[in-house]
Amino acid sequence: MKPDETPMFDPSLLQEVDWSQNTATFSPMNPGEGLVLRPLCTADLNKGFFKTGVVSPEQFMKSFECMKKSGDYYATVVEDVTFHIVARERVEDVIVSDDCRGKQLGKLLLSTLTLLSKKLNCYKITLECLPQNVGFYQKFGYTVSEENYICRRFLK
Numbered sequence: 001m002k003p004d005e006t007p008m009f010d011p012s013l014l015q016e017v018d019w020s021q022n023t024a025t026f027s028p029m030n031p032g033e034g035l036v037l038r039p040l041c042t043a044d045l046n047k048g049f050f051k052t053g054v055v056s057p058e059q060f061m062k063s064f065e066c067m068k069k070s071g072d073y074y075a076t077v078v079e080d081v082t083f084h085i086v087a088r089e090r091v092e093d094v095i096v097s098d099d100c101r102g103k104q105l106g107k108l109l110l111s112t113l114t115l116l117s118k119k120l121n122c123y124k125i126t127l128e129c130l131p132q133n134v135g136f137y138q139k140f141g142y143t144v145s146e147e148n149y150i151c152r153r154f155l156k
Contacts, residue, residue, distance in 0.1 A: 002042075002043040003041075003044075003045045003046065003057075003061070004041065004042045004043055005041050005043050005051065006041055006042065007038065007039035007040070007041050008039045008041065008067060008068050008073060008074070008075055009039045009068070009071075009073075009074050010039075010041045012037070012041055012152075013074075013113060013116060013119070013120075014037060014038070014076070014116070015117065017112060017115045017116055017142055018119065019115070020113060021115055021118070022111050022115065023111075023139065023140055032105075034077070034080050034081050035078055035080055035081075035103075035105075036078070036079050036081055037076065037077075037078050037108060037109075037112060038075050038076070038077060038079065038097065039075065039076060039077075039114060040064070040072070040075035042060070042061060042064050043116055044077060044079075045060050046059055047079070049092060055153070056075055074116060076109060076112060076113060077086055078105050078108065078109065080100070084142045094106050094109055095110075096111055106136070107139075110136075110137070110140055111140060113125075113138050114141070125142070127142070128144070
């Protein structure tokens with residue numbers, strides 16, 4: 001399989017998000033000039049999606065196909081169509097390129113997937129974050145849970 005522009009999920013889902021339920025302050029319909037909110041596609045392999053860790057093209061393609069086939073993954077990116085991906089999100093990762101911070105893109109990603117999750121009837125969203133980031137997530141209605149969650153990291 002060669003990288004292409006086929007999205008991980010139907011892009012129309014992003015257009016159907018009910019922005020009236022948004023709890024954070026920013027302009028979701030206008031993320032900035034040249035910026036596009038869209039599903040991840042395999043062509044993103046060479047656009048800077050993975051800048052941390054070592055991920056081979058084969059590993060990326062295999063992971064993408066597994067996530068796409070499951071129908072449960074909604075990896076979303078904000079791409080600067082004049083350059084590269086500047087932000088991406090899986091609820092466990094909200095990452096914005098250093099040169100694009102302060103443009104509300106993290107809010108755009110989190111709000112989009114929070115509202116999309118509600119639209120798709122997810123019963124809950126869980127995530128892990130550093131204590132200093134709790135306030136950011138609380139703006140979107142997330143609360144600290146007493147449930148146990150552990151993880152093992154192999155890359156630092």
